[in-house]
Amino acid sequence: MSSQHVTNMRAEIAEQPAALRATISALLPRAPEAGELASGTRHVLLIARGTSDNAAVYGSYLIQVHAGRLATLASPSVATAYRSRVDLSGVLAVALSQSGQTEEIVETLAWARDCGAATLAITNGAASPLAEAAEVAFVTQAGTERAVPATKTFTTQLAALAVLAIGLGAALDPGELRGVPDEVEGMLAVPQQDLDPIVTELAGDRGVVVSGRGLVYAAALELALKLKEACYLHAMGLSYADLLHGPIAVVDARTPAILLAADSGPALDGTVELAQRVAGAGARAYGIGGGDRLAAACTRALPGPRLPEWLAPMGLIVPGQLLTEELSRRLGLDPDHPRGLSKITQTA
Amino acid sequence: MSSQHVTNMRAEIAEQPAALRATISALLPRAPEAGELASGTRHVLLIARGTSDNAAVYGSYLIQVHAGRLATLASPSVATAYRSRVDLSGVLAVALSQSGQTEEIVETLAWARDCGAATLAITNGAASPLAEAAEVAFVTQAGTERAVPATKTFTTQLAALAVLAIGLGAALDPGELRGVPDEVEGMLAVPQQDLDPIVTELAGDRGVVVSGRGLVYAAALELALKLKEACYLHAMGLSYADLLHGPIAVVDARTPAILLAADSGPALDGTVELAQRVAGAGARAYGIGGGDRLAAACTRALPGPRLPEWLAPMGLIVPGQLLTEELSRRLGLDPDHPRGLSKITQTA
Numbered sequence: 001m002s003s004q005h006v007t008n009m010r011a012e013i014a015e016q017p018a019a020l021r022a023t024i025s026a027l028l029p030r031a032p033e034a035g036e037l038a039s040g041t042r043h044v045l046l047i048a049r050g051t052s053d054n055a056a057v058y059g060s061y062l063i064q065v066h067a068g069r070l071a072t073l074a075s076p077s078v079a080t081a082y083r084s085r086v087d088l089s090g091v092l093a094v095a096l097s098q099s100g101q102t103e104e105i106v107e108t109l110a111w112a113r114d115c116g117a118a119t120l121a122i123t124n125g126a127a128s129p130l131a132e133a134a135e136v137a138f139v140t141q142a143g144t145e146r147a148v149p150a151t152k153t154f155t156t157q158l159a160a161l162a163v164l165a166i167g168l169g170a171a172l173d174p175g176e177l178r179g180v181p182d183e184v185e186g187m188l189a190v191p192q193q194d195l196d197p198i199v200t201e202l203a204g205d206r207g208v209v210v211s212g213r214g215l216v217y218a219a220a221l222e223l224a225l226k227l228k229e230a231c232y233l234h235a236m237g238l239s240y241a242d243l244l245h246g247p248i249a250v251v252d253a254r255t256p257a258i259l260l261a262a263d264s265g266p267a268l269d270g271t272v273e274l275a276q277r278v279a280g281a282g283a284r285a286y287g288i289g290g291g292d293r294l295a296a297a298c299t300r301a302l303p304g305p306r307l308p309e310w311l312a313p314m315g316l317i318v319p320g321q322l323l324t325e326e327l328s329r330r331l332g333l334d335p336d337h338p339r340g341l342s343k344i345t346q347t348a
Numbered sequence: 349m350s351s352q353h354v355t356n357m358r359a360e361i362a363e364q365p366a367a368l369r370a371t372i373s374a375l376l377p378r379a380p381e382a383g384e385l386a387s388g389t390r391h392v393l394l395i396a397r398g399t400s401d402n403a404a405v406y407g408s409y410l411i412q413v414h415a416g417r418l419a420t421l422a423s424p425s426v427a428t429a430y431r432s433r434v435d436l437s438g439v440l441a442v443a444l445s446q447s448g449q450t451e452e453i454v455e456t457l458a459w460a461r462d463c464g465a466a467t468l469a470i471t472n473g474a475a476s477p478l479a480e481a482a483e484v485a486f487v488t489q490a491g492t493e494r495a496v497p498a499t500k501t502f503t504t505q506l507a508a509l510a511v512l513a514i515g516l517g518a519a520l521d522p523g524e525l526r527g528v529p530d531e532v533e534g535m536l537a538v539p540q541q542d543l544d545p546i547v548t549e550l551a552g553d554r555g556v557v558v559s560g561r562g563l564v565y566a567a568a569l570e571l572a573l574k575l576k577e578a579c580y581l582h583a584m585g586l587s588y589a590d591l592l593h594g595p596i597a598v599v600d601a602r603t604p605a606i607l608l609a610a611d612s613g614p615a616l617d618g619t620v621e622l623a624q625r626v627a628g629a630g631a632r633a634y635g636i637g638g639g640d641r642l643a644a645a646c647t648r649a650l651p652g653p654r655l656p657e658w659l660a661p662m663g664l665i666v667p668g669q670l671l672t673e674e675l676s677r678r679l680g681l682d683p684d685h686p687r688g689l690s691k692i693t694q695t696a
Binding site: 073081085236240 | 390391393397412413417418423424429430433434435437452562576584587588614
């Protein structure tokens with residue numbers, strides 16, 4: 001960063017190991033509370049917007065793949081715009097909001113409770129309206145976040161969702177979750193050699209496709225949102241399947257793809273094939289994670305975390321955050337203060 | 349279109365009134381079958397990809413807003429990539445695929461049945477594997493669709509979902525549904541004055557944001573997908589709320605917004621305000637529907653259907669289809685055969 005001041009976004013990216021450590025320590029002992037709250041329910045309904053919605057996507061895959069429960073995303077406007085009555089007996093409603101102050105989310109969680117759901121909040125706002133509206137509140141320990149693009153509040157939301165999945169009975173090792181902060185710290189300590197050339201190349205593009213499959217899809221969505229927010233890039237976050245259902249047509253010499261994958265798991269093969277297809281179409285393919293196989297299939301690649309697939313999104317987003325922050329500055333923008341955005345978004 | 353031949357896409361757009369008429373006639377008498385199938389279930393799980401996924405979004409809002417049931421979207425890779433076992437008792441699984449041959453969707457519906465769900469298919473393929481895999485098949489009557497970008501198969505899927513909502517007990521007037529084909533026919537008969545200038549302006553853009561709220565959100569997603577498929581535009585389909593949570597930053601002098609709304613309903617006010625905000629930021633706002641109020645707030649506007657909000661998406665997509673087809677030709681592309689795409693997408 002040479003003579004430039006360190007942006008809040010860059011500082012907060014670096015605060016993630018500590019934020020994750022504090023969050024996991026505070027919440028892991030409370031996993032059984034989620035299990036008790038969920039007894040008698042069969043379906044998890046996740047309520048969120050923006051970055052928190054991307055975290056919710058991770059939660060939906062994690063709970064379905066590892067806890068054997070249906071977990072899907074709510075449409076808040078059913079509650080807030082239409083004020084419809086929906087039968088939510090047998091449902092655990094989980095609302096996510098970093099501030100805990102977004103009225104639409106608070107209102108939707110209250111609606112879910114009125115419709116018969118059990119309610120849990122995941123928020124960084126300990127005394128926030130959202131924490132107060134829920135029967136159980138998992139408060140993340142991210143500290144104050146000053147940059148508008150969320151970073152540490154996102155990764156700590158993922159950690160809270162991992163605790164929730166464990167509480168819901170997922171056969172996952174809490175010890176592996178406890179290892180995440182060290183792994184993220186290790187990633188931040190090593191300079192990413194390809195970061196600078198990727199930033200240079202992306203600085204000439206107006207659009208990019210960001211893709212990942214299954215558990216990693218959430219990290220792809222989140223990276224696309226960061227690039228839209230802080231770099232004004234036309235960044236499309238797409239699942240592997242949805243990319244093949246149409247939008248693959250937009251990938252070309254001026255529109256690269258950024259592909260994310262864990263080092264293992266059933267999504268890796270398809271992501272490697274997708275990288276080969278993108279490169280074969282004459283477009284640049286940038287890899288994040290996916291081990292040597294994805295790196296070999298891509299034009300350039302950033303190493304991902306050495307974490308099992310279920311935890312990989314917490315590490316995979318980190319090179320994407322660094323890329324976003326550096327590209328934003330390279331474009332002469334201020335990553336901390338994107339135009340048109342404020343820290344708490346009210347959409348009611 | 350002067351001396352150019354009529355593309356398949358343009359011809360199929362014009363076939364929609366007949367396709368809708370045949371579909372509604374065939375399916376409306378069968379609405380009670382859906383009600384019987386759904387007895388004992390509380391939650392509708394929609395399974396789809398691509399254009400069918402956009403139709404599913406309409407179904408999820410319609411069923412939640414008007415039939416009082418939770419209705420959310422599945423993540424097919426939970427079934428196909430992870431092969432997870434999820435408790436789906438009390439769930440009606442509804443799979444949508446125009447061909448009925450997409451293996452991922454057939455496989456996910458079979459998985460849902462094995463996990464305890466009741467199963468219904470919505471497909472244009474009468475003897476397709478999807479129709480055969482479901483307990484009840486609602487077969488749309490769109491006829492053969494030759495252009496790769498789906499048009500009449502999309503609108504007939506919406507009609508089938510409207511029948512499903514009625515079968516699930518929604519207090520909606522089937523007579524209004526029967527009136528849709530005539531209204532779409534009327535829209536197609538009147539030239540849209542602003543279409544040509546909008547095409548001219550969009551031909552110089554690389555990106556566009558497409559937005560709508562609530563029931564109309566599905567039509568916005570579908571228009572964005574059409575523009576990606578047939579015009580290679582970086583078209584982002586975003587809900588009203590998600591647009592305000594970050595991506596509003598990308599709207600600028602080179603990135604217009606296309607905003608869709610019904611002439612009535614709780615989403616209209618917010619869409620008019622969004623148009624004012626986009627125009628106030630120095631960007632072009634193009635309206636589709638939303639009556640005089642949305643047109644007045646926009647730079648240019650295309651009239652929408654005179655339909656109640658619950659049916660408006662079937663008409664609102666039509667000016668978007670015409671826009672896509674004309675823009676694709678203007679850009680020197682072939683709307684019938686986008687690069688990288690084939691009619692049946694296999695993603696398994």
